[in-house]
Amino acid sequence: MKPTERFKRRYISFSLSLSGKPPAYQEAKEMVHSHFLSFFGESGVSSLAFKLVKYDAPSGRGILRCERSRADEAIFCMACLSSWKGAVARLEPLSTSGTIKRL
Amino acid sequence: MDIVRFEPLSGEGAGRALPVSSLSNFFESANALAAKQVCRKKNSLLHAGNYEVDEGDLLELARAGGALVFSFSDLLPESGFRRAIIISKMRLALAACRKRGTGFVFATLAKDASQMRGARELSAFAAVLGATDVERKEAEKNMARLACGAAKPKGQTQSNLSKVPSASGISPPSAKKVGK
Numbered sequence: 001m002k003p004t005e006r007f008k009r010r011y012i013s014f015s016l017s018l019s020g021k022p023p024a025y026q027e028a029k030e031m032v033h034s035h036f037l038s039f040f041g042e043s044g045v046s047s048l049a050f051k052l053v054k055y056d057a058p059s060g061r062g063i064l065r066c067e068r069s070r071a072d073e074a075i076f077c078m079a080c081l082s083s084w085k086g087a088v089a090r091l092e093p094l095s096t097s098g099t100i101k102r103l
Numbered sequence: 104m105d106i107v108r109f110e111p112l113s114g115e116g117a118g119r120a121l122p123v124s125s126l127s128n129f130f131e132s133a134n135a136l137a138a139k140q141v142c143r144k145k146n147s148l149l150h151a152g153n154y155e156v157d158e159g160d161l162l163e164l165a166r167a168g169g170a171l172v173f174s175f176s177d178l179l180p181e182s183g184f185r186r187a188i189i190i191s192k193m194r195l196a197l198a199a200c201r202k203r204g205t206g207f208v209f210a211t212l213a214k215d216a217s218q219m220r221g222a223r224e225l226s227a228f229a230a231v232l233g234a235t236d237v238e239r240k241e242a243e244k245n246m247a248r249l250a251c252g253a254a255k256p257k258g259q260t261q262s263n264l265s266k267v268p269s270a271s272g273i274s275p276p277s278a279k280k281v282g283k
Binding site: 038071072073075076078079080082088090092093 | 175178179180182183186217218220221223224226227228230231
């Protein structure tokens, strides 16, 4: 498939915290995946082209990918995360870009 | 969009801030009857907790130059199906505002620091509810007009505004509650 025929991507950098501290990689991955799945559903996640690209556990910073036309929905979904397993959680979007390099 | 006035930033950030809910023209309505009374007041910011505002009331609110407040903090305590219902009600309310020419604003109305959200997140919130780019900018202008321009905070004048106690992102529960 030609690059022009593929879906257009947006990369969103984020900062993740659980009870004020950055969670470990596995926990962060589980948290982000289950939150997006509960918000969008299986069909929604597939059409969103969602992927957790990168996550740095010590700093709590990471990058996720979504489809260009649905970047607002992805950011809204991130903003809706307020708790995880009874603890205060925050998934804060930092910046949006079309390339990982520019984030 | 939420904190409408703050002192010049010091090294510790925005120390003295004024949330929307502390403005003199901000009203929370518990039911439709209470909302009807508020809609007649000039330049009022109406937050209807259940987002079930009558279209006639919206028309009166538009005539009085007021705006309907869409709050992000209404979504946060809910999850799953209940959150979906609230988003749906907000979408319907926004469509009704558009139909009747009523202004609207987007705010967090945060009750504690964990409920605070950034401008980009509020913009995404507005986009999800169906507001266009033009309407989002119009909402910011509405906020500037109603919160910064005409209205003064409760019990404050423009001259002693700097003496407002520090909010630090926490909204004092001082909003006028109508209909309780």
